[in-house]
Amino acid sequence: MTVQLVRPTTDLFDSWASAVAEFGDGHVDGSGLTAPVTPDRATLDALIETAERLADTSLAPPEDRVHNDLYWVVDGDEVVGFLSFRHTLNDWLREAGGHIGYSVRASRRRQGIASAALRLGLERARQIGLDRVLVTCDVDNEGSYRTIEGAGGVLQDVSDQSARGQGMLRRYWIAV
Numbered sequence: 001m002t003v004q005l006v007r008p009t010t011d012l013f014d015s016w017a018s019a020v021a022e023f024g025d026g027h028v029d030g031s032g033l034t035a036p037v038t039p040d041r042a043t044l045d046a047l048i049e050t051a052e053r054l055a056d057t058s059l060a061p062p063e064d065r066v067h068n069d070l071y072w073v074v075d076g077d078e079v080v081g082f083l084s085f086r087h088t089l090n091d092w093l094r095e096a097g098g099h100i101g102y103s104v105r106a107s108r109r110r111q112g113i114a115s116a117a118l119r120l121g122l123e124r125a126r127q128i129g130l131d132r133v134l135v136t137c138d139v140d141n142e143g144s145y146r147t148i149e150g151a152g153g154v155l156q157d158v159s160d161q162s163a164r165g166q167g168m169l170r171r172y173w174i175a176v
Helices: 010-020 039-053 092-095 111-125 142-150
Strands: 003-004 068-075 078-086 100-104 132-138 154-160 168-175
Touching: 003 111, 003 132, 010 039, 010 068, 010 078, 039 068, 078 111, 092 132, 100 111, 100 132, 100 154, 111 132, 111 142, 132 142
Parallel strands: none
Antiparallel strands: 003 068, 068 078, 078 100, 132 168, 154 168
8 A cells, every 4th residue: 555645636537536426425524525526527627726726825815715735645546535734724724624634435444544644644734844733533533533643643622613513523733
């Protein structure tokens, strides 16, 4: 297994569409997409455009957004998950979203992919000069909180974020 982070690309359209479809109508953390998602060419084209705009630090991000690197987690030529790396935190991210959001398609979970992707996300944080990042997960998502703790995450708190469209969240800081 060779996990890499790659920017969204039309070269991997079929694998991306298959990965998105595996999530069904649910939200796909770290994908840059809002559920429900139709994994078609128009959706991918719009995602690529959004990803390029949000990653371009020479442009101001939209008012409710921050600079953000959207990645696909890829093993070989298969899209196995998604990772969003936010360069800074706005109010919503500070409370509920964090610097890094990620997900792994169900058929590839429990294979170390999330851990590898999170390590790569932490490398990106180092590259832009952050000394720590906030990562959150649902309070009952044992796989995710074990991944975060395995990467050195220190629990800040468990917080009710239902007012922000989330439930109970575990919020961790990871030194980079």
